[in-house]
Amino acid sequence: CKLSLATLDEARKTAAVPAYSRADLSAGIVHFGVGNFHRAHQAVYLDDLFNTGADHDFAIIGAGVLPSDAVMREKLAAQDFLTTVVEQDNNRTGARVTGPMIDILTVGDTKAIIDTLADPKIRIVSMTITEGGYFIDASGSFNPQHPAIAEDGRHPSSPKTVFGLIVAGLKARRDKGLQPFTVMSCDNIPHNGKVTKNAVVGLAALSDPAFANWIGENVAFPNSMVDRITPATGERERNIARDDFGIEDNWPVFCEEFKQWVMEDNFPAGRPALEKAGVQFVKDVAPYEHMKIRILNGGHAAIAYPAALLDIHFVHEAMEHPLIRAFLAKLENEEIIPVIPPVPDTNLADYFALIERRFLNPKIGDTIPRLAQDGSNRQPKFILPSTADRLARGEDIVGLSLVSALWCRYFQGTSDSGKEIAFNDASAERLHAAAIKAKDDPMAFLVFDDIFGEVAESELFRKRFAHALKTLWQDGTVKTLKLYLDDKL
Numbered sequence: 409c410k411l412s413l414a415t416l417d418e419a420r421k422t423a424a425v426p427a428y429s430r431a432d433l434s435a436g437i438v439h440f441g442v443g444n445f446h447r448a449h450q451a452v453y454l455d456d457l458f459n460t461g462a463d464h465d466f467a468i469i470g471a472g473v474l475p476s477d478a479v480m481r482e483k484l485a486a487q488d489f490l491t492t493v494v495e496q497d498n499n500r501t502g503a504r505v506t507g508p509m510i511d512i513l514t515v516g517d518t519k520a521i522i523d524t525l526a527d528p529k530i531r532i533v534s535m536t537i538t539e540g541g542y543f544i545d546a547s548g549s550f551n552p553q554h555p556a557i558a559e560d561g562r563h564p565s566s567p568k569t570v571f572g573l574i575v576a577g578l579k580a581r582r583d584k585g586l587q588p589f590t591v592m593s594c595d596n597i598p599h600n601g602k603v604t605k606n607a608v609v610g611l612a613a614l615s616d617p618a619f620a621n622w623i624g625e626n627v628a629f630p631n632s633m634v635d636r637i638t639p640a641t642g643e644r645e646r647n648i649a650r651d652d653f654g655i656e657d658n659w660p661v662f663c664e665e666f667k668q669w670v671m672e673d674n675f676p677a678g679r680p681a682l683e684k685a686g687v688q689f690v691k692d693v694a695p696y697e698h699m700k701i702r703i704l705n706g707g708h709a710a711i712a713y714p715a716a717l718l719d720i721h722f723v724h725e726a727m728e729h730p731l732i733r734a735f736l737a738k739l740e741n742e743e744i745i746p747v748i749p750p751v752p753d754t755n756l757a758d759y760f761a762l763i764e765r766r767f768l769n770p771k772i773g774d775t776i777p778r779l780a781q782d783g784s785n786r787q788p789k790f791i792l793p794s795t796a797d798r799l800a801r802g803e804d805i806v807g808l809s810l811v812s813a814l815w816c817r818y819f820q821g822t823s824d825s826g827k828e829i830a831f832n833d834a835s836a837e838r839l840h841a842a843a844i845k846a847k848d849d850p851m852a853f854l855v856f857d858d859i860f861g862e863v864a865e866s867e868l869f870r871k872r873f874a875h876a877l878k879t880l881w882q883d884g885t886v887k888t889l890k891l892y893l894d895d896k897l
């Protein structure tokens with residue numbers, strides 16, 4: 409059946425459907441960036457909570473600022489904002505239709521978005537706008553000179569960025585004497601709450617420093633760690649939803665069974681009782697996010713490039729390749745995990761074993777191109793901080809430099825077998841040009857201060873990187889990985 413509120417009874421034959429009715433729900437959250445991850449994670453937790461009968465006044469209104477958000481709005485509006493979520497484990501595949509989203513605002517309708525943000529019913533503004541969406545440089549600082557931010561700073565009442573809209577929404581609330589909403593980032597960024605606060609306060613300061621101070625003192629930005637592997641949706645996913653579950657969904661979401669959400673309990677305007685749906689509320693989320701970003705996201709960022717260079721398409725296939733699997737294990741055990749501070753109630757070796765199993769899951773169809781995209785934002789957040797930590801301790805970085813060298817080799821643009829690589833990265837042009845030069849002059853790739861920061865100034869890193877890159881060019885990916893595994897790189 410074609411998914412809609414009217415066909416839920418039919419969908420019930422093959423999928424779990426909401427136990428609540430749409431009429432029971434009212435808005436409490438505005439979410440920017442209605443992509444796949446939001447619908448596999450936050451929306452699923454809320455769906456679980458709403459199924460218990462609780463907190464029906466925390467339904468989601470979607471919002472966005474990009475043309476792709478307008479496309480998503482059209483696709484989801486045609487199915488009453490319902491989403492089919494297919495959860496796949498090694499042993500189980502199940503589909504559920506989730507319904508906590510009740511609307512998506514028209515992209516570009518600034519007035520409607522600000523009016524909604526200023527509605528007293530809205531108590532949380534959340535976002536998944538990707539690592540690149542926060543206007544931060546390699547040091548993690550907010551960049552107020554970015555043209556989009558400077559533009560919103562000059563025209564605060566007609567904002568175009570998510571942060572400009574949030575500033576305008578907060579101002580409208582303050583003018584009405586309303587309590588501010590809580591701003592909840594759900595992106596994979598270290599200290600995501602703090603980074604979001606810096607962006608909102610930093611942008612507000614461009615036009616109204618006193619109001620920026622007010623935001624700094626009065627608005628909560630809880631940090632969180634979010635986790636659930638959620639590949640992009642394509643024809644394959646639409647076909648499985650239709651053929652296996654009988655549901656025609658314009659944009660279904662596929663994900664693994666595992667999910668985790670650890671968050672600081674800092675919601676002065678109130679929040680849904682998400683702990684009833686499995687969210688862990690903790691005093692300090694830093695150890696959890698540190699562990700997840702370095703081990704899981706760092707792991708993804710490490711295997712993406714050797715796999716791409718060996719023409720491997722799926723993540724589980726990369727993990728089935730003995731050299732790539734062993735490369736990941738050695739890198740994590742010898743270089744990444746030893747510089748991770750202890751995490752409450754967590755054994756890091758067990759955590760990594762779980763991650764290996766999750767990466768090996770053959771069902772979810774996560775792809776190497778997805779992991780390889782956006783490296784210019786991901787390497788500085790997921791890999792290079794581990795490199796910097798080890799250098800600061802005077803420890804070696806053979807494996808981590810190899811990751812950087814593999815990334816550089818990838819950006820030359822062809823795999824070891826000579827197949828062309830399609831990049832998906834905002835910085836692709838400059839990285840590609842530098843990677844070509846780096847074949848003869850490896851240092852040409854380390855000139856990007858916004859990516860490599862201080863790491864590029866380390867003699868040891870420069871030496872290791874140059875040697876790894878030279879070996880990759882001379883001997884290829886397979887031989888280089890073998891040398892690394894034999895401690896001969």
Ligand code: NAD
Nearest residue numbers: 441442443444445474536537538539541595596636637638
């Ligand atoms: P997606 O491509 O499906 O959606 C991305 C969303 O971000 C879209 O709505 C897009 O319009 C918006 N966006 C992108 N750049 C933006 C910008 N500059 N300003 C405003 N909005 C912008 O991707 P996804 O799978 O939903 O992942 C989004 C983010 O969620 C990731 O970058 C990551 O931080 C987090 N996350 C994803 C996963 C996963 O497995 N997919 C897991 C954990 C966390």
